[in-house]
Amino acid sequence: MGRKVIVIPHDPSWIEQYETEAARLTAVFQPILVSIHHIGSxxxxxxxxxxxxDILIVVEDVTAVNNLIEPMAQLGYLSKGENGILGRHYFRKGSDEHHTHHIHVYAEGHSEIARHLNFRDYLRQHPEDAAAYSQLxxxxxxxxxxxxxxxxxxxxTFIQRxxxxxxQ
Known part of the structure; x- marks a missing residue:
């Protein structure tokens, strides 16, 4: 059948889901963890x-994440390696057809960290652009x-804008 794209109205429980998962992930990543953030829509x-x-994890050394693949598997995550983005380690929770969590792990200083956080923060502070993104x-x-x-x-194209x- 394959994955389907379904968008739904914001669910306040997403914040709680993030916090619950962040606590579990912090326990796994603690030896190398710098910070953890809720990102994405x-x-x-x-x-x-x-x-x-979507969860962004900043670590001291992204190559050390290879030592955490088994503990992540125990939490239900599948390691996908860089998955198309140099310097990232990506994990997906769930089946090929139904994912519940995406974990993006970068070493401190990687440019994607600021990009993700700036995008999130900008849309939180600019409701007109957030509404346009939601409609798109x-x-x-x-x-x-x-x-x-x-x-x-x-x-x-919208994301790049x-x-x-x-x-700025």
């Missing part, structure tokens, strides 16, 4: 999102319901 209270909790996501979810890669690709605004 579920971290932006006013917008629709896929019900998948809803429209694309309807158009690309059966094609998650195309859904993601079609958001890229927000990234630019967030840096």
């Amino acid at each position: 579920t971290a932006i209270p006013s917008i629709k999102a896929k019900p998948i909790i 996501k809803e429209r694309l979810a309807q158009t690309h319901y059966s094609d998650p890669p195309m859904y993601s690709s079609c958001k890229s 927000i990234d630019l605004k967030a840096r």
Whole structure:
């Protein structure tokens, strides 16, 4: 059947889900942990999102994450390695068709850390842009319901514009 793109209104329980998972992840990453953050659309209270909790973990050394693959598996996570982004270690919780959490691990100082946090913070502080992003996501979810890669690709121009605004 394959994964489907479904966006739903913001669910206040996403914050609690993040906090619960962050505590579990902190226990695993503690020896190398620098910080942990709720990112992605579920971290932006006013917008629709896929019900998948994105978590950004900053560590001292990303290569040390290879030693945590088994403890992460015990929490239900599958290691996907860099998964297309140099310097990242990515984990996914759930099956190929239904993910509940995405974990993005970077070494302190990686440029993607600031990008993710700036994007989240910008949309939290700019409700007009957040609403436009929410509407775009809803429209694309309807158009690309059966094609998650195309859904993601079609958001890229908007995301790049927000990234630019967030840096300024």
